[in-house]
Structure formats: C-alpha cells, structure tokens
Amino acid sequence: MTILTVENLTVCFPGRRGTINAIEDVSLSVSAGEILGMVGESGAGKSMTGAAIIGLIEPPGRIAKGEIRLEGERIDNLRPEAMRRLRGRRIGAIFQDPLTSLNPVLTVGEQLIETIQTHLRLPRSQARERAIDWLRRVGIPAPEARIDTYPHQYSGGMRQRVVIALALCAEPQLVIADEPTTALDVSVQAQIIALLRKLARETGVAVILVTHDMGVIAETADRVAVMYAGRIVEIGEVADVLTAPKHPYTSGLMASIPRIGERPETLPQIEGAMPRPHARPEGCAFAPRCPHRMEICTRERPEPRGTLTRSVACHLTEEVPA
Numbered sequence: 001m002t003i004l005t006v007e008n009l010t011v012c013f014p015g016r017r018g019t020i021n022a023i024e025d026v027s028l029s030v031s032a033g034e035i036l037g038m039v040g041e042s043g044a045g046k047s048m049t050g051a052a053i054i055g056l057i058e059p060p061g062r063i064a065k066g067e068i069r070l071e072g073e074r075i076d077n078l079r080p081e082a083m084r085r086l087r088g089r090r091i092g093a094i095f096q097d098p099l100t101s102l103n104p105v106l107t108v109g110e111q112l113i114e115t116i117q118t119h120l121r122l123p124r125s126q127a128r129e130r131a132i133d134w135l136r137r138v139g140i141p142a143p144e145a146r147i148d149t150y151p152h153q154y155s156g157g158m159r160q161r162v163v164i165a166l167a168l169c170a171e172p173q174l175v176i177a178d179e180p181t182t183a184l185d186v187s188v189q190a191q192i193i194a195l196l197r198k199l200a201r202e203t204g205v206a207v208i209l210v211t212h213d214m215g216v217i218a219e220t221a222d223r224v225a226v227m228y229a230g231r232i233v234e235i236g237e238v239a240d241v242l243t244a245p246k247h248p249y250t251s252g253l254m255a256s257i258p259r260i261g262e263r264p265e266t267l268p269q270i271e272g273a274m275p276r277p278h279a280r281p282e283g284c285a286f287a288p289r290c291p292h293r294m295e296i297c298t299r300e301r302p303e304p305r306g307t308l309t310r311s312v313a314c315h316l317t318e319e320v321p322a
C-alpha cells in the first residue's frame with residue numbers, strides 16, 4: 001500500500017540574484033514497510049526533501065510547486081497547527097544527533113510516556129507498559145530499570161535507539177530518518193541500520209532514509225532515489241540500481257561506495273563538483289561532469305522517464321527502464 005506520494009515538489013528561497021530552487025520537481029513514493037533511501041552529495045537536496053515532507057521548511061523558504069500526499073490526503077497545504085499534530089502522530093522523525101531529539105531534563109520514560117499518551121490517548125499505566133515494551137523492542141537492556149534514567153546516562157548508540165522508539169511509539173505511517181547513523185561509531189552504525197530494517201518490517205511503517213552513504217543504502221533500503229543538484233536523477237529497486245545503474249552519476253556514486261562509516265568527500269570516478277543552486281547550468285546539471293555528455297545535454301534538461309517507482313532522468317536513456 002502506498003503511504004506517501006510526492007509529485008513535482010519544488011522548494012525555493014529568495015536569493016541575491018532572484019529566487020533559487022533548493023529542490024526541483026522531486027517526485028517519489030513510499031509504501032508501507034518499505035525503506036526508500038535518498039542518497040547524493042552534500043547539498044543535493046536530500047534533507048530539504050525530508051523537511052518539506054515533514055512541514056519543516058523555515059521561511060523565507062517555501063514550497064513553490066507540487067503536492068505531498070499521505071495516504072492520499074494532501075499535507076503540503078496544512079495549517080501549522082494541523083501539521084504539528086500530524087508530526088509525531090502520523091509522521092515520525094529521526095535525526096543525526098540523538099541529543100537534539102531528546103529532552104535532557106526529562107527521563108527517557110517521561111518522554112516516551114508523554115508521546116504515547118498524547119497521540120494514542122492511553123491511560124498512564126498502560127502508556128508506561130508500552131514505553132517499556134518499546135525500549136525492549138529497540139534493544140535497550142533491562143528496560144524496566146532504564147526507563148527512569150536520563151538521556152545522558154545512555155551511550156550514543158543507545159540514545160539513538162531511544163530516539164527510534166520515540167519516533168515509532170505513536171505508531172506513525174511514515175518516518176523520516178535523516179543521517180540517523182552518521183554521528184555513531186562504525187560498529188554501532190550497523191546495529192542501528194539492522195534495527196531500522198527490522199522495525200520497518202515488523203510495524204509496516206514507511207521509511208525515508210536520508211544518507212550520503214551508498215553503503216548504508218545497500219545494507220538497508222529497498223529502493224533508492226539518487227539526488228543531484230536538487231533533482232532526483234534515478235530511482236529504483238536497490239538491487240536494480242546497484243547492479244545496473246542507468247544514470248552516469250549513479251554509476252559514479254557506485255564506483256565510490258565506501259564501507260559503512262567512511263565519508264565520501266570526493267567521488268574519485270567523477271571529476272568536478274556539484275553546482276550550487278544559483279549556478280546550475282542550462283540543460284542537465286550533471287553534464288559538465290558527465291563522461292557521456294552529448295550535445296543535447298547542455299541544451300535540454302532531461303525529464304525523469306518512467307514511473308514513481310523506477311525512473312531515470314538522462315538523455316542517454318531513451319527508453320523507460322524496466
């Protein structure tokens with residue numbers, strides 16, 4: 001079942017030389033229990049896409065175009081109060097640094113219990129039982145005792161487990177996880193990734209996993225959306241995209257897959273740098289770096305060909321990918 005659809009989403013900011021589009025014409029969908037990875041270099045627009053879905057674009061930024069639907073219902077035009085209710089209840093969030101999601105002066109239990117009570121309207125004793133249960137599900141040892149301790153009494157990895165419990169305990173349909181493992185030790189990263197996968201399967205929550213790391217995508221995601229200069233250049237099943245990438249940028253990213261935990265500062269296979277939003281060339285934004293550049297690429301922007309679940313935006317790909 002499709003949980004989220006995003007169509008032609010464009011987010012703009014006022015710039016010194018006119019409006020700039022942080023992301024342009026982004027279209028994607030995520031189904032129940034599915035993990036959609038969003039990958040790309042720093043500044044490609046991954047976080048901005050997540051922020052728009054969750055209603056956290058700060059003015060003067062705004063959604064200039066497009067539609068976001070949660071279970072068929074438009075959510076891009078909700079009033080701030082309605083969006084706040086939706087966040088937490090129907091859309092959960094997991095960010096890079098667990099300390100930004102946790103309140104240091106409340107015990108882990110108080111935060112979980114309050115979230116469960118607010119969103120699921122359960123009496124306190126039942127909410128506490130649920131909270132303990134969630135701590136157990138995310139792998140916190142001795143949850144009956146740990147529930148009454150404070151976030152600073154947990155290690156980084158354990159704190160991120162608590163954040164995951166907090167994001168899921170209101171039983172949302174969708175979770176946006178933005179670089180959830182980047183701040184963690186390498187050995188802990190793999191555990192958190194395995195946990196996210198397990199919980200997506202068990203709970204049926206749809207997950208958008210934002211990461212700069214193709215290694216994390218390969219380990220975790222079912223489908224992947226590759227972003228470049230504010231646009232999705234390729235989207236498809238991880239197995240398809242990893243073994244037979246259609247977009248030259250995806251191929252370049254694949255060639256530079258780091259092991260989990262290594263940060264790819266450069267793409268050895270692709271020279272040059274991603275253009276900033278105000279300096280995107282006419283035509284395909286990747287053309288200046290593309291080893292297969294054709295004349296048309298510098299003139300005409302390739303539109304995504306295919307469907308919301310498998311598409312490629314490249315003049316080389318004449319045909320809709322299978």
Ligand SMILES: Nc1ncnc2c1ncn2[C@@H]1O[C@H](COP(=O)(O)OP(=O)(O)OP(=O)(O)O)[C@@H](O)[C@H]1O
Nearest residue numbers: 013022040041042043044045046047048049212277
């Ligand atoms: N407040 C802002 N005003 C203007 N432009 C912005 C603002 N915030 C982000 N941008 C631009 O939007 C584009 C997308 O940024 P975004 O943070 O989504 O990239 P990202 O792919 O998530 O990168 P990173 O991995 O570094 O977070 C970038 O070009 C960035 O410069």
